Amino acid sequence: MNIKTVTLLGADGKLGPAILHALLAADFTVTVLKRTSSKSPDNTYPSHVTVRRVSDDFTLDTLVPVLQGQDAVVVTIKGTQTGVQTKLARACVQAGVRRFIPADFGSCDSSSAWAQSLVPLFKHKTELRDVLMQLADESKAFSWTSLVCGHFFDWSPEFLHVWVRERRAETIDGGHAKWSASTLARIGEATARILLRPEETENRVVYVQSFLVSQVEVVRAYERATDSQWAVKDFESKRYEREEKAKADGGDREAVENLVWLLGTLDGNWEEKDGFAMKLLGLENENLDAVVRGVVEEHASKS
Numbered sequence: 224m225n226i227k228t229v230t231l232l233g234a235d236g237k238l239g240p241a242i243l244h245a246l247l248a249a250d251f252t253v254t255v256l257k258r259t260s261s262k263s264p265d266n267t268y269p270s271h272v273t274v275r276r277v278s279d280d281f282t283l284d285t286l287v288p289v290l291q292g293q294d295a296v297v298v299t300i301k302g303t304q305t306g307v308q309t310k311l312a313r314a315c316v317q318a319g320v321r322r323f324i325p326a327d328f329g330s331c332d333s334s335s336a337w338a339q340s341l342v343p344l345f346k347h348k349t350e351l352r353d354v355l356m357q358l359a360d361e362s363k364a365f366s367w368t369s370l371v372c373g374h375f376f377d378w379s380p381e382f383l384h385v386w387v388r389e390r391r392a393e394t395i396d397g398g399h400a401k402w403s404a405s406t407l408a409r410i411g412e413a414t415a416r417i418l419l420r421p422e423e424t425e426n427r428v429v430y431v432q433s434f435l436v437s438q439v440e441v442v443r444a445y446e447r448a449t450d451s452q453w454a455v456k457d458f459e460s461k462r463y464e465r466e467e468k469a470k471a472d473g474g475d476r477e478a479v480e481n482l483v484w485l486l487g488t489l490d491g492n493w494e495e496k497d498g499f500a501m502k503l504l505g506l507e508n509e510n511l512d513a514v515v516r517g518v519v520e521e522h523a524s525k526s
């Protein structure tokens with residue numbers, strides 16, 4: 224299976240631009256797919272990127288002709304939007320698209336019972352994975368790969384409970400647990416490598432990272448990068464989980480993000496997983512200090 228043409232849905236989100244960049248760098252022929260109602264402009268991509276718009280309801284009739292001739296589809300819309308992704312995957316089967324990469328890219332392994340019990344998003348992602356497995360069973364020409372990358376490391380320090388300007392951070396249980404995290408560039412690169420190695424990555428979940436770190440190591444790296452001592456507040460995990468879950472059940476969205484932070488920290492060591500795919504994809508760990516310096520510099524340039 225040789226993949227050359229790739230359609231990307233979600234090119235204007237948080238992750239989409241990094242994936243678009245990596246796909247183009249790997250010389251794929253890229254089409255950006257978007258809804259008719261999408262407000263993001265069509266003229267911000269490189270000139271050799273094709274833009275196709277489809278009706279907001281993502282009907283098979285409108286999708287299939289747009290997807291014909293495409294070898295792969297990559298989706299970077301919200302992971303909760305499984306209805307859209309299911310329609311798209313069914314259209315891929317009809318159009319003869321051979322590889323589908325869903326909007327997984329998780330902080331956590333969505334099949335983890337703990338993750339599913341705390342955050343509904345992960346149950347949705349697993350349900351979509353079940354649909355993809357069924358489609359791949361029914362149609363031998365269709366296949367899927369899910370990429371699990373750990374917390375996005377360089378998207379928003381606050382998401383990782385790191386406040387750069389205030390020189391402070393939060394940790395869980397002393398900050399010693401090891402967790403995998405990925406830069407947006409690493410996730411883009413890994414996505415392109417999956418499509419360059421379609422046989423080895425067929426119908427499976429692959430786990431990648433930029434590095435395996437502890438919160439203490441991350442704080443120390445920020446202290447080195449800012450040449451200052453940081454204030455650290457630590458939480459006991461069981462109590463934190465109980466309190467944030469109660470808030471999340473009451474509709475508090477920040478509490479949901481806090482639970483994702485907790486899960487990605489305590490249940491996010493990909494080096495222990497069978498599907499750890501750094502070697503398979505020909506990827507090496509990145510340097511934590513260099514990445515943290517980049518985050519600090521970007522932060523300084525914005526303030």
Ligand SMILES: NC(=O)c1ccc[n+]([C@@H]2O[C@H](COP(=O)([O-])OP(=O)(O)OC[C@H]3O[C@@H](n4cnc5c(N)ncnc54)[C@H](OP(=O)(O)O)[C@@H]3O)[C@@H](O)[C@H]2O)c1
Binds near residue numbers: 233261303328374
């Ligand atoms: N591991 C982590 O730390 C982490 C963090 C965040 C996200 N994620 C995961 O990364 C993936 C991408 O998430 P993201 O946060 O980057 O997404 P996002 O920023 O919410 O993505 C928005 C994109 O989706 C498009 N979109 C929105 N609604 C749509 C719909 N109904 N139909 C079609 N397109 C729609 C938007 O297009 P227009 O604006 O053009 O309309 C935009 O391009 C998800 O799987 C998410 O769970 C992981």
